[in-house]
Amino acid sequence: MYQEFYYVGSNNEQVGPLSIDQLGSVGLKPDTLVWTVGLENWKPAKDVEELKSLMSKAPPPFAQAVPLPTVSFSDTTSITTPVVIPEKFTDEYWEDQKSAWETKIYSLEDEIERLKEQIQDAGDKMRDCNDEIRNNLRPRLSEAKEQVAICKHNQDVVEGPLEGLSWRQKAKDWQRDVNDIIRAMEQKSREAEKWDKVKESSRQSVEKNRNDLKNAKTMLKEAEALLQKTPIQRMEKHYQILAGKNAIASTVDEFSELSEQFSEMEGYKDSGKLAYDALIKAKCKASGEDDFLNLAQLFRKIDGYGNTVELAKECENMALKIRYDMLVNAKSKASGEEDFLKLAKQFREMNGYENTGELAIECENNSQIIREKAYNEAVTELQQLNERIQQFGAKGKSSASEYEKLGNSYRTLSNRFDAFGKYKDATNLAELCKKNSEDYKQKKDKRNQKDGCIILIVIAVIVVLMILAKSC
Numbered sequence: 528m529y530q531e532f533y534y535v536g537s538n539n540e541q542v543g544p545l546s547i548d549q550l551g552s553v554g555l556k557p558d559t560l561v562w563t564v565g566l567e568n569w570k571p572a573k574d575v576e577e578l579k580s581l582m583s584k585a586p587p588p589f590a591q592a593v594p595l596p597t598v599s600f601s602d603t604t605s606i607t608t609p610v611v612i613p614e615k616f617t618d619e620y621w622e623d624q625k626s627a628w629e630t631k632i633y634s635l636e637d638e639i640e641r642l643k644e645q646i647q648d649a650g651d652k653m654r655d656c657n658d659e660i661r662n663n664l665r666p667r668l669s670e671a672k673e674q675v676a677i678c679k680h681n682q683d684v685v686e687g688p689l690e691g692l693s694w695r696q697k698a699k700d701w702q703r704d705v706n707d708i709i710r711a712m713e714q715k716s717r718e719a720e721k722w723d724k725v726k727e728s729s730r731q732s733v734e735k736n737r738n739d740l741k742n743a744k745t746m747l748k749e750a751e752a753l754l755q756k757t758p759i760q761r762m763e764k765h766y767q768i769l770a771g772k773n774a775i776a777s778t779v780d781e782f783s784e785l786s787e788q789f790s791e792m793e794g795y796k797d798s799g800k801l802a803y804d805a806l807i808k809a810k811c812k813a814s815g816e817d818d819f820l821n822l823a824q825l826f827r828k829i830d831g832y833g834n835t836v837e838l839a840k841e842c843e844n845m846a847l848k849i850r851y852d853m854l855v856n857a858k859s860k861a862s863g864e865e866d867f868l869k870l871a872k873q874f875r876e877m878n879g880y881e882n883t884g885e886l887a888i889e890c891e892n893n894s895q896i897i898r899e900k901a902y903n904e905a906v907t908e909l910q911q912l913n914e915r916i917q918q919f920g921a922k923g924k925s926s927a928s929e930y931e932k933l934g935n936s937y938r939t940l941s942n943r944f945d946a947f948g949k950y951k952d953a954t955n956l957a958e959l960c961k962k963n964s965e966d967y968k969q970k971k972d973k974r975n976q977k978d979g980c981i982i983l984i985v986i987a988v989i990v991v992l993m994i995l996a997k998s999c
Contacts, residue, residue, distance in 0.1 A: 530577065535560040535569070541759075551581045612758045613791050616765070621754050628747040635740040642733045649726040656719035660712055668708045674701040762795050773801065779818050782809035783825060790829055803832050810842065816853070819846035847880050854883075858890060864901070867894035902950060905943045909956065912936050927974040934967035 532550055533543030545553075555561075557573035572578045614620050678698035685691050753761050769788055776782050782805045789802035806825055813819050819842040826839035854873055861867050867890040874887035916933065937960045944957035 530563060532561050532563045532578075534562075534572070547577060547581070550578065555581050612762070615791065616758045616761045618754065618758070621750055621761075625747065625750040625754065628743050628750055631743045632740060632747060635736050635743060639733055639736050639740070642729045642736070646726050646729045646733070649722045649729065653719045653722035653726065656715045656722065660715050660719075664708055664712045664715065668705065668712070671701050671704040671708060675705060759795075762792060766792060766796060766798065769801070773805065776805070776808070777812075779809045779812045779814075779822075782806070782812065783821060786825055786829075793829075799829070799832055802829055803835070806835075806838070810838065813842075813845070816846045816849045819843070819849065847877065851877065851881055851883065855886070858886065861890075861893070864894045864897040867891070867897065898947070898950065901943075902947055902953065905940060905947075906956070909940055909960065912940070927971045927978065930967045930971035930974060934964045934971060937961070937964035937967065 530547065531544035532547065533541055534545075534550065534553075534555065536542045542553075550561075555572050555578065557571060559572045560569040561572050561575055561578065562569045563575075563577075566575075572581070675698055678694050678701060682691050682694035682698060685694060753764075756764070765788075769785060769792075772781070773785050776785055786802045786805035786809065789798045789805060792798035793802070806822060806829070809818075809825075810822055813822060823839045823842035823846070826835040826842065829835050854870060854877075858867075858870050861870060871887045871890035871894065874883040874890065877883040912933070941957050941960035941964060944953045944960060947953035947957075
C-alpha cells in the first residue's frame, strides 16, 4: 500500500506529503522528525521502521531532487496532523497588515502636523480679531459716543434754529458711526468665537489622532512580532486567545463572533467543534428575531457539521414565531388606518405562516372601516358648515373675521378630503371646499377694504371738525 510521509525541513518548515522513494532522494537524517498516518506524534526517522533502510543511502545530485511542496508550521510537539493554513495566518497577509499600519501611521502623523498648523493659524486669527476690537474699534466707539453727547449738548444751548438743526444733523451722523462701530465689533466677536471653535475642534482632533496613532503603532508592533512566527504558531496564538474568550463569553453576539472566528480555523485542533458549540450556546441565549436569523445563517455556513441544517431551520422558525407574535401584539394596539394597512402588508410578507393570511384580511377590513368613518365625519362637518352659512345669510352681512373663519374651515375640509384620494366622492368635495375657501378669502379682503375706507372717512371728518373748532 502507498504510504505518505511528512518531515521537518532545515528551516523548521513542514514538507510533504512524500513517498518513501521521494524521502530517499532528499537525504533524510536519523534525527529528522517525520509523521505519517498511524503515528500518534512526530518521531525521529531512525525510530520509524519503514524508514530505517533509508538512513544509509546517499541522496542523488540536487538537480535530480524531486520538487517538494511546503507548508509552514510551528512547534512540532503540538501538531498531530498537517493543516491547511487560512489566509489570515499567512506571511503575505501579515506583510499586507504591516504595510497597512505603516501607511496609517504616516497618514496620522501628517494629519496631526496639519492640525497643529491649523490650531496655530486659528489662534493667530482669533488674537487679530480681539486686537482689532481692543485697539481700534473700542477707542473709536468711545470717541463717537462722546461726539454724540457734545452735539446733543450744543443743540440744546445754541440760540438760532438753523444752528440747532446743524448740531442735530451732526449728532445723527455720529450716532450712525456709533451703530456701525457696534456692528463691526459684534462681527469681529463672532469671528473670534468662530476661530476659537476651530481651534478647540482641531485640538480635540489632534488628541483623537494621537490615540489612534498610539493604537496603530501597537498594531504595527504586533504585526512585526507575528511575522517572526510561522503560520501555525500564529494559529496557535489565535486559538489560545479565542479559547480564553470562549471561557468568559456570555452573550449572543460574543458566542456568534467566536463561532465565526473558530470556523475560520476549521481543521486546526478542535476549532470546528468549538465553532459548533459556540453557536449552540448562542442559540440558548437568543431571544430576538434578528438573533435567530443571524444564527440560522451561521449554522448554514458550517453546513455538514452535526445537525446544523436542522438547527438553521429551527432558528428560522423561531424568528418567524417572534415576528408573528410581535405583529399580533401590534394589531391589538393599532388604531389608525395607516397602522392597519402597514400590518396587513407585514402579515402578507410572512407567506402564509400560521393564520397570517386571515389576519392580513382582518387588518385591511379594519382599515376600510376607519376610512369610512373618517369620510362620513368629514361629510357631516361639511353639512354643518353649510348650515352655519345659511344662518349668516339670514342674519345679513358678516364681518371680515367671520369670513376668515369660514374660509379656514373650508380649507381644512379640502385638505381632509384630499387625503382620501379617489375614495367615493372625496375628489369633488375637496375641489368644492377649496373653491369656497377662496371665495370667502376674497369676501374677507373686500370687507377689509370697505372697513378701511369707512375708517379713513371718519378720521377725515374728525380732522375737519377739529380745524373748524380751532378757527372759531
